[in-house]
Amino acid sequence: MKRKHILGRISGITLLAFLSLFINQLLSSPERQDDVTSLHNQRTDIIEVHFIDVGQGDSILIETSDASMLIDAGENNKGTVVINYLKAQSIEKLDYVIGTHPHSDHIGGLDTVIKSIPVDNIILPPVSHTTQTYEEVLEAIEDADLQITMPVVGDKYTLGPATFTIIAPNSDDYQNLNNYSVGIKLTYGNNSFVFTGDAEALAEKEMLKNGLDLSADVFKLAHHGSNTSNSVDFLDEVDPTFAIISAGIDNEYGHPHSEVLQELSLRNTRLYRTDLQGTVVFTSDGKTISVNTSEYKLTEDDLLND
Ligand SMILES: [Zn+2]
Incomplete structure (x- = not known):
């Protein structure tokens, strides 16, 4: 038993x-x-480009299934807004951060970002600046033990299923800090986006000369839609279907300028604006692009010369 x-x-x-x-x-x-x-695969099939509403300034999050990048972080007091946005998107680290140029409306919030979230690579243009805001960014970079990567035109980087190519700056000797802006073209499948920070007409002319393909579906208008950038020749070359302006409502510079809006109107470019529409998100599946909000319809007032 x-x-x-x-x-x-x-x-x-x-x-x-x-x-x-x-x-x-x-x-x-x-x-x-x-x-x-x-x-x-379902997740890797799209990328998102978020133009975060930071008032007068720029902050752009590029999110893929397995990598993400931030271009600029608005003014000093917008770092928390940007970090909260990244957290809401469940971003745990940034593979790349680009500080386009040392003006405070672009790099102001970067120190907060670098202190709050792991960053793998930081790209800054070849120019120094002595403002406290910029010093704070450099300190945060040093504390995080990060090496600054200098942008070299033509260099190509991988961002998950997408790539980005450096298109500016094309010189290291400018009078105007805006012209040092790091410019990139982001490509995913047949879709592409061009971002040029606050690059002025002079820097745009150099980009046109450097022989890279600048055509894109989406163009983040340079310098918040200023008429000192976004030259006719540059718009002709990029020939975007969509244009996005990152600016603050009723800003003291009158951005975006009517001449630029008139140009977009002539070209029937679909326009989006963070100043009047808040954060705008573009989604690409490599073939088509969709936007989380309807396009902004220009008014007669928009088109009147300032
Ligand atoms: Zn700016």
């Missing part, structure tokens, strides 16, 4: 072991792995 009982127990254990092996086998079977991969 006793022996039989032990045997019964042993076969029970054997059966359990066999069952658990079988279940493990099932869990790791190729079919199951394929399921996981296809779920993953």
Whole structure:
């Protein structure tokens, strides 16, 4: 009786072991792995470009399934706004951060960002600036043990399933800080985006000369839609379907300027504005682009010369 009982127990254990092996086998079977991969593919199939509303300034988050990048972080007091936005998007680290140029409406919030979230690479233009705001950014970079990467026109970087190419600056000797702006073209499948910070007409002319393909579906208008940037030749070359302006409502510079809005109107470019529409998000699947809000309709007032 006793022996039989032990045997019964042993076969029970054997059966359990066999069952658990079988279940493990099932869990790791190729079919199951394929399921996981296809779920993953669904996520890798889009990228999002967020123009975060930081008032008068720029802050752009580029998010893919497995990598993300931030271009600028608005004024000093907008660092928290940017960080809260990144957290809401579940961004845990930034593969790349670009500080386009040392003006406070672009790099002001960067120190807060660098202190709050791990950053792998930081790209800054080849120019120094002595404002406290800029010093704070450099200190944060040093504290985070980051090496600054200098932008070299033509250099190409991988960002998850997308790539970006440096298109500016094309010189290291400018009078106007805006012209040092790091410019990039982001490409995902057949879709592309051009960002040129606050690059002025002079820097745009140099970009046109450098021989890179500047055509893009989306152009973040330079310098908040100023008429000192966004020259006709540059708009002709980029030839965007969508234009986005990052600016503050009723800003003291009168951005965006009517001449630029008139140009967009002539070209039937679909326009979006953070000053009047808040944060604007573009989504690309590599073939088509969609936007989270309807396009801004220009008014007669917008088109009147200032
Ligand atoms: Zn600016």
